[in-house]
Amino acid sequence: MTIETTPSSSSDPEWEGIVAGLLAAPATVADPMGDTPLTPPWVKTRTGWKARAKVGRANSTRGFRRWLRRQAGEHGHAAQTWRGIARTALWVQGVEGTQVLAARHEVQHTQRDYKAAKWAHDKRLIPGKEKDKRRKEMEKAFDESTKALADYRRARTEARVKRAARATAALAPVAATEGAGLYFLGAPGGILATGATLAALALLGRRTTAGELYTDRDAKIGDGDRMTDDMIDRAFRDAGIIKVDQAVVFRSPVIQDGAAWLVHVEVTGGITVADVQKKTGPLASALGIPRHQMDIRHEGREDQFSLWVSMTDPFGRTATNPLIGTTAKVNAWRDGLPLAFDKRGAIVLATISDYSLLVGGTTRSGKGMAIANILVGAMLDPRIRVRLFDGKGTGEYVGIAESLDTFVRRNPERLLQFLKVLAAELERRTEILVDLGVSKATEDLLEQLGGIELVIVDELATYTVKGGLNGQHAEEIVELLAQIAAVGAAVGIVLVLATQSPKVDVVPSRLRGNCAGRWSMRVESATASNTILGDGAAGDGYDSSKIENSKGTRGRGWLTTPDTGFIEARSLFVDVENGDLRKAATAGLELRQAAGRAPGHCPDPIEGQLAAETGISMAAGGPTGKGTAVQAETEPDILDHLIKAATATGEENLSRAEAFAYLAGVDDEFARGPEEVDAAYVTRVGSLVKARLDDLGVDVPVATVQRGSQRPRGWRLADLLAAR
Numbered sequence: 001m002t003i004e005t006t007p008s009s010s011s012d013p014e015w016e017g018i019v020a021g022l023l024a025a026p027a028t029v030a031d032p033m034g035d036t037p038l039t040p041p042w043v044k045t046r047t048g049w050k051a052r053a054k055v056g057r058a059n060s061t062r063g064f065r066r067w068l069r070r071q072a073g074e075h076g077h078a079a080q081t082w083r084g085i086a087r088t089a090l091w092v093q094g095v096e097g098t099q100v101l102a103a104r105h106e107v108q109h110t111q112r113d114y115k116a117a118k119w120a121h122d123k124r125l126i127p128g129k130e131k132d133k134r135r136k137e138m139e140k141a142f143d144e145s146t147k148a149l150a151d152y153r154r155a156r157t158e159a160r161v162k163r164a165a166r167a168t169a170a171l172a173p174v175a176a177t178e179g180a181g182l183y184f185l186g187a188p189g190g191i192l193a194t195g196a197t198l199a200a201l202a203l204l205g206r207r208t209t210a211g212e213l214y215t216d217r218d219a220k221i222g223d224g225d226r227m228t229d230d231m232i233d234r235a236f237r238d239a240g241i242i243k244v245d246q247a248v249v250f251r252s253p254v255i256q257d258g259a260a261w262l263v264h265v266e267v268t269g270g271i272t273v274a275d276v277q278k279k280t281g282p283l284a285s286a287l288g289i290p291r292h293q294m295d296i297r298h299e300g301r302e303d304q305f306s307l308w309v310s311m312t313d314p315f316g317r318t319a320t321n322p323l324i325g326t327t328a329k330v331n332a333w334r335d336g337l338p339l340a341f342d343k344r345g346a347i348v349l350a351t352i353s354d355y356s357l358l359v360g361g362t363t364r365s366g367k368g369m370a371i372a373n374i375l376v377g378a379m380l381d382p383r384i385r386v387r388l389f390d391g392k393g394t395g396e397y398v399g400i401a402e403s404l405d406t407f408v409r410r411n412p413e414r415l416l417q418f419l420k421v422l423a424a425e426l427e428r429r430t431e432i433l434v435d436l437g438v439s440k441a442t443e444d445l446l447e448q449l450g451g452i453e454l455v456i457v458d459e460l461a462t463y464t465v466k467g468g469l470n471g472q473h474a475e476e477i478v479e480l481l482a483q484i485a486a487v488g489a490a491v492g493i494v495l496v497l498a499t500q501s502p503k504v505d506v507v508p509s510r511l512r513g514n515c516a517g518r519w520s521m522r523v524e525s526a527t528a529s530n531t532i533l534g535d536g537a538a539g540d541g542y543d544s545s546k547i548e549n550s551k552g553t554r555g556r557g558w559l560t561t562p563d564t565g566f567i568e569a570r571s572l573f574v575d576v577e578n579g580d581l582r583k584a585a586t587a588g589l590e591l592r593q594a595a596g597r598a599p600g601h602c603p604d605p606i607e608g609q610l611a612a613e614t615g616i617s618m619a620a621g622g623p624t625g626k627g628t629a630v631q632a633e634t635e636p637d638i639l640d641h642l643i644k645a646a647t648a649t650g651e652e653n654l655s656r657a658e659a660f661a662y663l664a665g666v667d668d669e670f671a672r673g674p675e676e677v678d679a680a681y682v683t684r685v686g687s688l689v690k691a692r693l694d695d696l697g698v699d700v701p702v703a704t705v706q707r708g709s710q711r712p713r714g715w716r717l718a719d720l721l722a723a724r
């Protein structure tokens with residue numbers, strides 16, 4: 001099973017619209033002087049405008065978020081405006097206040113001196129000469145006090161005049177703007193003018209008290225900022241990916257990809273993409289976003305990659321499996337089955353041609369959904385024989401049993417019998433390839449090999465735990481699963497194994513190692529995550545225990561294959577409860593009927609062999625149709641006997657002699673009487689078979705079969721099954 005991703009753009013109607021617009025756009029107008037701006041013509045088409053509007057909307061949202069964040073600090077616009085008002089008030093106040101204060105202080109001082117001189121002068125019994133002196137001192141102090149008072153009054157008046165002038169200078173433009181606004185535009189004009197005044201005040205207050213101007217040099221994408229070369233360089237340094245003397249080389253400008261940013265970069269100095277991927281966590285925090293909003297994708301060279309950063313949670317949405325509602329055939333071998341979507345919204349396709357897949361996750365993490373996606377796709381490729389072993393044993397898949405080539409519920413013994421037959425089938429197919437001189441099945445060889453075998457085992461723990469139910473088969477089951485997983489895909493036999501107990505006793509490392517596709521949904525611990533993804537994966541940052549436990553994260557997980565490496569993905573949605581899976585199964589059954597391959601109604605070497613060995617075929621859920629490996633209540637009729645006998649021959653047909661011999665063993669009526677001669681016996685038993693078939697209301701055409709050099713008459717297995 002190979003996992004590939006296809007850009008969702010191929011299925012994105014918007015993108016298709018853009019491409020259509022591009023094709024429909026008029027040819028570029030000649031520009032011999034090369035002086036018109038380089039604007040691709042599609043930009044001016046309807047779809048072009050729509051795309052620009054989308055980008056514009058995203059930018060406005062970002063701008064608003066950035067503005068909101070700025071408001072919280074001292075660079076906020078409200079803080080700026082207050083500072084502007086305070087600064088203007090301070091300017092209007094001016095420095096004259098100090099002079100007024102000094103003059104007032106002088107007045108108080110001189111008045112105190114005058115009072116002291118007057119008191120000294122007014123004393124009695126002072127000799128005349130001294131009295132004169134004191135009078136002169138008193139008069140001098142009085143003059144000084146009067147002068148100081150005059151100076152103070154002058155300073156005060158001067159200060160008032162200057163303040164009034166400055167206040168007028170400050171208020172006049174405000175009043176003029178406000179007046180003009182109201183006069184010319186009425187209330188909206190008044191609002192506009194107020195806005196202008198506030199903007200002017202914000203401009204005056206744009207420096208903080210420490211003199212700093214607002215700068216977004218340290219801003220992060222998470223702060224609502226646009227991604228820039230500078231920001232990426234800084235983030236790489238902060239995350240410790242590059243050193244001070246190293247730089248990130250930009251192979252493209254930073255472009256906007258819907259609600260995300262995309263840039264193609266190169267790292268130097270021996271750093272590889274793997275090194276960068278291991279630092280995803282620190283890099284994401286340097287950019288101020290959760291790590292699942294960032295995607296680093298290898299691009300050809302070891303040092304080149306694309307960096308994609310989303311403003312929103314890429315897995316915060318569900319995406320429905322695009323095959324829901326389809327009844328047309330799909331080519332699972334060549335095109336793949338839609339399984340999940342990745343961070344960039346591309347559909348992840350699983351092509352049933354290269355690897356087996358192991359899916360793990362705790363209960364309610366979305367394993368069932370992963371299997372539902374595989375089933376939906378597999379149903380629509382009638383070349384696939386879908387064989388489902390449900391270890392949970394619930395009724396989950398009973399509704400689609402009719403469309404399954406094998407359906408068995410919770411029966412380790414049957415799985416073991418099945419795997420033994422499948423291992424023999426694997427050998428048979430390998431021999432065919434060896435004879436043809438090829439190492440791997442191709443699409444052209446599929447028919448010759450016997451189609452594609454897709455074996456789904458849901459809840460491995462039922463089958464692989466030694467101490468579990470029928471634990472005596474566990475060792476053999478694990479060994480056979482591991483062998484088939486290792487080489488099966490090359491001959492068209494693919495396993496999908498799911499477990500909700502990612503422990504080594506459920507998934508031994510040998511089994512995991514042979515499943516090259518691994519998908520771990522949310523698990524409880526890093527060890528459990530490693531049990532699915534491989535040792536050391538959690539240490540490298542691929543850890544499914546870090547996926548949050550919430551409804552919105554169901555179906556999310558880490559997926560790894562040799563083609564994609566580790567990618568984070570969320571399974572596509574199949575509304576099982578509302579019958580999506582059933583609809584796909586019905587469509588699948590119709591496709592199989594049309595191709596003469598309906599489960600239980602066509603030769604099936606594996607179930608045929610098992611029926612011969614055990615007496616029960618589990619095609620379409622077995623005799624009960626519910627996946628229980630027990631014989632149906634009713635007695636087998638003539639048709640059952642003939643089908644069983646035809647399957648047992650291994651020739652896919654049955655001669656009359658073989659049929660009579662078989663029937664004689666199961667029903668006394670068909671036994672030869674002691675006196676009966678050959679001709680009489682053949683005539684009697686031949687008529688009896690016909691009568692029994694007539695009783696059933698079926699008509700099985702008689703065919704010639706090859707037995708050595710003889711060509712006796714008999715029946716084909718396909719005809720018998722069709723009659724059934």
Ligand SMILES: Nc1ncnc2c1ncn2[C@@H]1O[C@H](COP(=O)(O)OP(=O)(O)OP(=O)(O)O)[C@@H](O)[C@H]1O
Binds near residue numbers: 319363370554571
């Ligand atoms: N990709 C997805 N998108 C939306 N919903 C999902 C997705 N995957 C799973 N869910 C929802 O999560 C729930 C659990 O999913 P599911 O039954 O597949 O989990 P599980 O691991 O198989 O659980 P259990 O072990 O109990 O069977 C279901 O209701 C399903 O609808």
